[in-house]
Every structure is written in C-alpha cells, then in structure tokens.
Amino acid sequence: MDKFIFSVPTTIFFGEGQARAFAEAVKSYGEKALIVFGGGSVKKNGIYDEITTALHAAGVKTVDHGGIEPNPRVESVRAGIDLVKKEGVDVIVPMGGGSTIDAAKLIAAGALTAADPWKIVIGEAKVTGALPICTVLTLAATGSEMDQGSVITNPETKEKLGWGSPKVLPKASLLNPAYTVSVNGYHTAAGTADIMSHTMENYFTVDDSAFVQDSMAEGVLRACIHAGPAALKDGGDLEARANLMWASSWAINGLLRKGKPQAWSVHPMEHELSAFYDITHGVGLAILTPRWLRHVLSAKTAPKIARFGRRVFDIKSEDDVDAANEAIEALYDFFVRMGIPMTLKEVGIGEEHLAEMAKACANHAGGVIRGFVDLHEEDILAIYKASL
Amino acid sequence: MDKFIFSVPTTIFFGEGQARAFAEAVKSYGEKALIVFGGGSVKKNGIYDEITTALHAAGVKTVDHGGIEPNPRVESVRAGIDLVKKEGVDVIVPMGGGSTIDAAKLIAAGALTAADPWKIVIGEAKVTGALPICTVLTLAATGSEMDQGSVITNPETKEKLGWGSPKVLPKASLLNPAYTVSVNGYHTAAGTADIMSHTMENYFTVDDSAFVQDSMAEGVLRACIHAGPAALKDGGDLEARANLMWASSWAINGLLRKGKPQAWSVHPMEHELSAFYDITHGVGLAILTPRWLRHVLSAKTAPKIARFGRRVFDIKSEDDVDAANEAIEALYDFFVRMGIPMTLKEVGIGEEHLAEMAKACANHAGGVIRGFVDLHEEDILAIYKASL
Structure with a gap:
C-alpha cells in the first residue's frame, strides 16, 4: 500500500428530518447564502422551499443563482461569482446533483481570486481559498457532495475538464434519499x-x-x-x-x-x-x-x-x-x-x-x-x- | 436506513516517511505535548525516538507519561491529568495501541474539568471540552485512532466501561505499518x-x-x-x-x-x-x-x-x-x-x-x-x- 494522507471532514446529515440541523450548520459558516441550482426542478418538487425555509428560520439570507447546465458551463460560474461579489455572499449552498455542486465549487474558489475561473480549471491560476460550501444533494451519482473534485465545460474551447482542491471539499452535505425519488x-x-x-x-x-x-x-x-x-x-x-x-x-x-x-x-x-x-x-x-x-x-x-x-x-x-x-x-x-x-x-x-x-x-x-x-x-x- | 450524522475529521497520515508531516500537524495544535505510552516498548523499538525527534524539530516540547496498562486504569489517567496541569501541556500524543490512546482520551477530557475522570466514564460528569489528541498507532486493533470511544478500567470497582465524546476524536493519527512489525x-x-x-x-x-x-x-x-x-x-x-x-x-x-x-x-x-x-x-x-x-x-x-x-x-x-x-x-x-x-x-x-x-x-x-x-x-x- 502506498503512503497517503486521508482527510474528509465533511459533516454528512443523512436521512429525513435533517433540514433544520443542516441549516444550523450553514449558519455556522455565514449569514448570506448563494443558492445554486439547475433547471428549476428543486422549485417544483418542494426541496427549494424546504431548505430555504429552514435557512431563513436559522437566520440565513438567501440569493438565487439558477440555470446551471447538466454539464456545467464556465459562463454560469462567472455569473455566480459576479452575484457573490455584488451581494456579499459568504456561503455557497448548491441544491442539485454533481453539475450544480461542481459549479458551486468553482464559484466558491473563483470568488476569492481576481483570475478568471477557467484559469483555475486549466491550472493557470491557483486556488487561494474558497467560500464554505454546504450541499443539498438531489441525485446520487458524482459524489461531489463529499469530495474535492469538480468538472467544468467550456463550450468555446470544446473542453470538459476536471480540477480539484481540498479548499472546495464541502463543509456539510444534506443527503436525504427522499429528495431523489423524483429522479x-x-x-x-x-x-x-x-x-x-x-x-x-x-x-x-x-x-x-x-x-x-x-x-x-x-x-x-x-x-x-x-x-x-x-x-x-x-x-x-x-x-x-x-x-x-x-x-x-x-x-x-x-x-x-x-x-x-x-x-x-x-x-x-x-x-x-x-x-x-x-x-x-x-x-x-x-x-x-x-x-x-x-x-x-x-x-x-x-x-x-x-x-x-x-x-x-x-x-x-x-x-x-x-x-x-x-x-x-x-x-x-x-x-x-x-x-x-x-x-x-x-x-x-x-x-x-x-x-x-x-x-x-x-x-x-x-x-x-x-x-x-x-x-x-x-x-x-x-x-x-x-x-x- | 436510519437517519444519522457522519463526521470523522481525523487527518490520517498513512505509511512510512510521514513523521515530519505528523509533527507539523501536532505543532498546529500546541507547543507542549504529553507523550503517553505503555510499558516502554516504544522506547526499545525506536518509535519514541523517531517521533519525539520530529516533534522537537517542529518546535514542540514533550513531557513523558509512560506506564499505561494493557487495560488502562483510571489511576494512570489521574496521574496524566496532574502532569498536564503541572506542566501546562496543550496537546496529547499517545504512542501505542488502543489502551494508550483510550487513556489519552480521558486525560484530554479530564484535564478540562474539575471532576474526577471516573465520573466522566460513568456519565456523572459532562465532557465540557478536551485537549487536542494526535495519536501514533503501534497496534492494529481497537480503532481508537479514528473514533470517539475509550474504555477504562477501575480496579477498585472491578469495572471496565466504555465512554465517548466527539470532543476526543483524534485530530490527527500517524498510521505507519512499519511501527507494528514487532507486534x-x-x-x-x-x-x-x-x-x-x-x-x-x-x-x-x-x-x-x-x-x-x-x-x-x-x-x-x-x-x-x-x-x-x-x-x-x-x-x-x-x-x-x-x-x-x-x-x-x-x-x-x-x-x-x-x-x-x-x-x-x-x-x-x-x-x-x-x-x-x-x-x-x-x-x-x-x-x-x-x-x-x-x-x-x-x-x-x-x-x-x-x-x-x-x-x-x-x-x-x-x-x-x-x-x-x-x-x-x-x-x-x-x-x-x-x-x-x-x-x-x-x-x-x-x-x-x-x-x-x-x-x-x-x-x-x-x-x-x-x-x-x-x-x-x-x-x-x-x-x-x-x-x-
């Protein structure tokens, strides 16, 4: 076996009835959250309401950033970063599957550097830090809820590339299997x-x-x-x-x-x-x-x-x-x-x-x-x- | 599946050549370490020297507390707590198997309360906090290096009882398989x-x-x-x-x-x-x-x-x-x-x-x-x- 360092400090809130505990965890990381989501299914199936209600009850204000694509595009990330800076967001709460969480990771890292986020993906800019990320998972697939990786697509260059950093490992993730029954x-x-x-x-x-x-x-x-x-x-x-x-x-x-x-x-x-x-x-x-x-x-x-x-x-x-x-x-x-x-x-x-x-x-x-x-x-x- | 919260933030340094990285991790938690060990085999087989040398090089002072029994006794814990208080220790470094680590956990929690440590074991005193614990494992068995539990023996009452707290989960653990070849x-x-x-x-x-x-x-x-x-x-x-x-x-x-x-x-x-x-x-x-x-x-x-x-x-x-x-x-x-x-x-x-x-x-x-x-x-x- 090779030598290694293992460190996965993500706190997992698993199962039903954990939205309040998750919201309290989010609160411990910040007062204003960017809610990142995709095509809007979380608004139809009630997950968005359940989580934002719990966040507001915990004293966390929310700003929406929807429309993340299934293969998340760097333009959506750039728009998210602009919103973070404009609104003074201090914690990122993606609500979705791997695409949404991956986009959130690049928003979190991109918000703390002046470099274009695509430069982080291609390794030309360093991850100097990241806003804390607390995820709400709605699709069991990529594992992005408990790892350091992210995959982003750049349609201009026809590239889909992975990047990662310990700094974007989610602080907390809410894994409620009931949130995936409509998949x-x-x-x-x-x-x-x-x-x-x-x-x-x-x-x-x-x-x-x-x-x-x-x-x-x-x-x-x-x-x-x-x-x-x-x-x-x-x-x-x-x-x-x-x-x-x-x-x-x-x-x-x-x-x-x-x-x-x-x-x-x-x-x-x-x-x-x-x-x-x-x-x-x-x-x-x-x-x-x-x-x-x-x-x-x-x-x-x-x-x-x-x-x-x-x-x-x-x-x-x-x-x-x-x-x-x-x-x-x-x-x-x-x-x-x-x-x-x-x-x-x-x-x-x-x-x-x-x-x-x-x-x-x-x-x-x-x-x-x-x-x-x-x-x-x-x-x-x-x-x-x-x-x- | 029942609902649960999973949070195991222990950083594991696994394999050979990790003593220096481990010592740096210890340093991030404190400047004076209590080295807790058992019958002294770690002094014979060179592990004590290797770790204390790395700790001293990282700028961590050390105080010894040896003689922890195979089924660790509450008296040894009390003596450890006295030493922590007398010497102003701020991080606990057990070097051994589960017995040594379990004793270290009760020392770490007992040092931050006026209550007798046995009262923590029997649930009559609360764990209000604990000094950070960084373990060096020399026996693969109890899993105490990455969990919140501890088992302590009280010969006076003929009791051997388990207790636990998230506060005594080790911050870091060094798992070098070479340290177990003499078992x-x-x-x-x-x-x-x-x-x-x-x-x-x-x-x-x-x-x-x-x-x-x-x-x-x-x-x-x-x-x-x-x-x-x-x-x-x-x-x-x-x-x-x-x-x-x-x-x-x-x-x-x-x-x-x-x-x-x-x-x-x-x-x-x-x-x-x-x-x-x-x-x-x-x-x-x-x-x-x-x-x-x-x-x-x-x-x-x-x-x-x-x-x-x-x-x-x-x-x-x-x-x-x-x-x-x-x-x-x-x-x-x-x-x-x-x-x-x-x-x-x-x-x-x-x-x-x-x-x-x-x-x-x-x-x-x-x-x-x-x-x-x-x-x-x-x-x-x-x-x-x-x-x-």
Whole structure:
C-alpha cells in the first residue's frame, strides 16, 4: 500500500428530518447564502422551499443563482461569482446533483481570486481559498457532495475538464434519499453507472496490495447492483435510494483510491464524448466501460477482472480469463437491464469526430492515459469504435 | 436506513516517511505535548525516538507519561491529568495501541474539568471540552485512532466501561505499518480478532436495509482474513500490516455502524471477562463470538449469518441454517488457525465468577443487552458456560 494522507471532514446529515440541523450548520459558516441550482426542478418538487425555509428560520439570507447546465458551463460560474461579489455572499449552498455542486465549487474558489475561473480549471491560476460550501444533494451519482473534485465545460474551447482542491471539499452535505425519488429511470440508471464507474476506476489498478480498499470497493459495487434495479423498478423505494446515495459518496471520497496508484481511464475518455456531444456522463461511462475492459484484458489483467467478476457478479469460472470475460459480459448485461442505451449511435454519436476526440483525449492526458493498462491515442480510438 | 450524522475529521497520515508531516500537524495544535505510552516498548523499538525527534524539530516540547496498562486504569489517567496541569501541556500524543490512546482520551477530557475522570466514564460528569489528541498507532486493533470511544478500567470497582465524546476524536493519527512489525503473533491475532469483532458487532443487526454498510463490512472482514494469517506467518509483511492497520480504523469509525440500529453484544460480555481477569480483549472476543452466534442462531437470524458465511468465508450451502452453522465453524476455525486459545479455561477463567460476571454484564447493559438478539442474564451465562 502506498503512503497517503486521508482527510474528509465533511459533516454528512443523512436521512429525513435533517433540514433544520443542516441549516444550523450553514449558519455556522455565514449569514448570506448563494443558492445554486439547475433547471428549476428543486422549485417544483418542494426541496427549494424546504431548505430555504429552514435557512431563513436559522437566520440565513438567501440569493438565487439558477440555470446551471447538466454539464456545467464556465459562463454560469462567472455569473455566480459576479452575484457573490455584488451581494456579499459568504456561503455557497448548491441544491442539485454533481453539475450544480461542481459549479458551486468553482464559484466558491473563483470568488476569492481576481483570475478568471477557467484559469483555475486549466491550472493557470491557483486556488487561494474558497467560500464554505454546504450541499443539498438531489441525485446520487458524482459524489461531489463529499469530495474535492469538480468538472467544468467550456463550450468555446470544446473542453470538459476536471480540477480539484481540498479548499472546495464541502463543509456539510444534506443527503436525504427522499429528495431523489423524483429522479426518472434514465437518470437513476446513469447515476448508478457513474457511482460504479468511480468505484471501478479506483479498483482496477496494477498494484493490488490495498486489499482493504479493493474489498470495500467490491462491497460498494454489490450495493449498486442490489439497489440500482430496485430504484429503477420503484422510484419511491427509499431503501434503494438511500443505498445509492450513500454509495455515491464513498465511491469517490478518497477511501477507495488512497494508498493505490492513480489509474482512471474511462472518465478521461468519456469527458471527450460529453464535451463534444453533451451526452449524459453516466451513460457515456456505461457504454465505454465494458469495451475498455475488453480492450485491456490480457493474461496480466485477467486475475483482477476475474476477482471483480467473482466478488461482484458471483461468477463461478475458475479460469481467470474465462471469469474475466464472463465478468465483462455480466457488467454489460447489468447496464442493459438498467435500460441504458449501450451504443454510441443510440446517443447520437457517429464516426465523424471519433479520431478528433481520441486525439484530444490523449492530449489532455499528457499523451498517454496511464491507467490499469496504458492507453495511447490508437487504443482510445479503438475503444470508441468498439462502442459505436 | 436510519437517519444519522457522519463526521470523522481525523487527518490520517498513512505509511512510512510521514513523521515530519505528523509533527507539523501536532505543532498546529500546541507547543507542549504529553507523550503517553505503555510499558516502554516504544522506547526499545525506536518509535519514541523517531517521533519525539520530529516533534522537537517542529518546535514542540514533550513531557513523558509512560506506564499505561494493557487495560488502562483510571489511576494512570489521574496521574496524566496532574502532569498536564503541572506542566501546562496543550496537546496529547499517545504512542501505542488502543489502551494508550483510550487513556489519552480521558486525560484530554479530564484535564478540562474539575471532576474526577471516573465520573466522566460513568456519565456523572459532562465532557465540557478536551485537549487536542494526535495519536501514533503501534497496534492494529481497537480503532481508537479514528473514533470517539475509550474504555477504562477501575480496579477498585472491578469495572471496565466504555465512554465517548466527539470532543476526543483524534485530530490527527500517524498510521505507519512499519511501527507494528514487532507486534508478536499472539497480539497480532488478538488485534485481528478485535477488528473483526467490531465489524461483526456493526454487521449483525436486526435491520438489513443498510446494504452499503454491510457490504463494505464484508470487505473489511475479507481483508482481515486475507491479511491476518499473512502477518502471523511473517511479522515483517508490510502489506499485511498495512491492511490490518487500515482495517482497524474503518471497522469502528462509524462508517459501518451509522444508519443501522446499535446492537453490540459481544463487547459488553467480554468487558466483564477482562474487568475480572485482565485477559487480552481480542482473545476474549474471539472466544465468545462463535458461542454467541451459535446461541442466537434461529430461523430469524440464519439469513444474515448465512450471508456473512457466503460473502466472507465462501460458504456454498444454499440452505440458510446450514450455511449459518458452517459460517460459525469457519469463524471458529479461523481463530484457531490464528493461534488464539479458544476456551476460557485456557486463559485462566473457570466457573467460579461466571454467574457474578453475567449479572454484572446484564446490569451494565441496563438489564438486557439489546442486540442482534436480546440477551438476558441467563443467555449471557449460557454463552459464558459454552465458552469454558
């Protein structure tokens, strides 16, 4: 196991009836909150009212900043920063899924520097500080409620890039599974795929000495496979919603990653798809992951893929290559059962930009994706083509 | 899943070469540290020198308080509090296993109140605050390095009782697996049993809706079963030591417990054994656990015990009662393979005080242990007798 520092001080308020306690936590960080949200579903389903009522009762004033896009754009962040400065906001309260929280993180950091926020994303400006962030989660998927990362899209440069800082780790997050019952089947499936992808990106590494992390990762994956179909069958199944929600936080908050080499492969490939085509992130991950595993399967990688199959999908084959092949099929079939369109064509992506995206992907990774298996531009292109 | 608040802000410095970073963290909490340790093994194996050198280099002065007992006694805590007050200490640095850290927690809380520290343990005095605690772990077992709990023995009243407060959660903990290579086989086995017991106490509850927690618990147990024998075979196996160490923290820091009913059963029964006889805690847990599971096995509990067997020990039986019985045998056999004496007689406990201990145990639990299955005084006595 490699050496590491683990520090995740986010306070999680989990379950129903925690809005008041959450509001008191927000109050401890400031008197005026920027409420960041997306297309307005939180206003329709009552979450906005419930939270703002609790915040006002706790003595926190609120300023609205709605309209954050599903792949959050840097323009929306700039507008948020302007509002923070104009209104004298001192705490950021995103109310939504990963997109809204990711935008809130860049607003929080961008508000404390004169640099343009895109410069933070591309690493040309430093994160000197950040306003405190307290999130209200409405979609179990990205884990942004308990991690330091954020992904922002710049339509002008056709770039969708990740950045992060310990300074933007949320101080508090309200995780009420009841807030996710109105998420439709498509986004429930995409969210489940996203949680599983984070877990698998952490799991599939060349060094297997972090047995605690990997065994706990298998547990998170089993929970997704247990709860995902249940939530799809009955959107109001609070037990399934609760398990997906708590899985989303642990998939990516550092526990499953720390002590291991960093080897994320599928996310960089997917980011090009949603930068070029604005598709749903989790769907892109679900399409690419089985093709990626098939591409990297070899005598060397088979034991880990076989272990994954045995632990997560109860694959019985004793031969590692057989078990690995069955595991990849089982994963593909699971995504099909979740109703995810499993080809790029079904989400409107043809051959036309594949080469351009593969090149951009390799470039963003510094030439080669150093993952479970190194992926060069031609590997990335082959995986895209196999996903058509 | 029940509602809960999860907040574990301890910063973990994991692995080799982190002493300097840890010392800087200590420095951020104070200028004068009380070094709390046990029988002096940390002075023989170089850990004391390495840490105090790093602390002095960081500008932290140190005061020694050694001699903490394996089941830490309240007198040693009182002496520590006197030293803190006399020397003007402002941060507590325990260097050892759970006993040392547990004593440090009561010193940290006791130093900020005029009440006798035993009154904190028995709930007659409030924890009004605590000096910051930064731990150096030398034994993977109790998880005290990342939790809010502490267990203290009072020889005068023959009581060994747990208490806890968020105020005594360590601010930072240094987890260097190399610091545990000199732990002998007996204590390695006992520590592994302790980690597994914490995990099982959290796992076996009447409500199974917290699937994420339970699946991750199965992962922690698999890691113990993987790493325990490896560390026993070769004490210098750093990979095994690292996995046991990281498992110890996650078994009990709240992740596996929160969102579920509280149902600890074996710890209260074991505490009487070590209060009356001063035996090694983990050994007492290993002896009692299979007998407890056998005692509570019924058509109602069989599915969960069977799930445990299938996930952790790869039990194949499809019938739940068969699988549960095989799981209990597999657990017993695992402890035997770890070299743990598996009867009370082998650790010097005869029939003479069993009834008295069963009575005391029920009393301390308020009459009945409300666990996976409720345990009355006669159940506790039956489990003790089955363990002879």
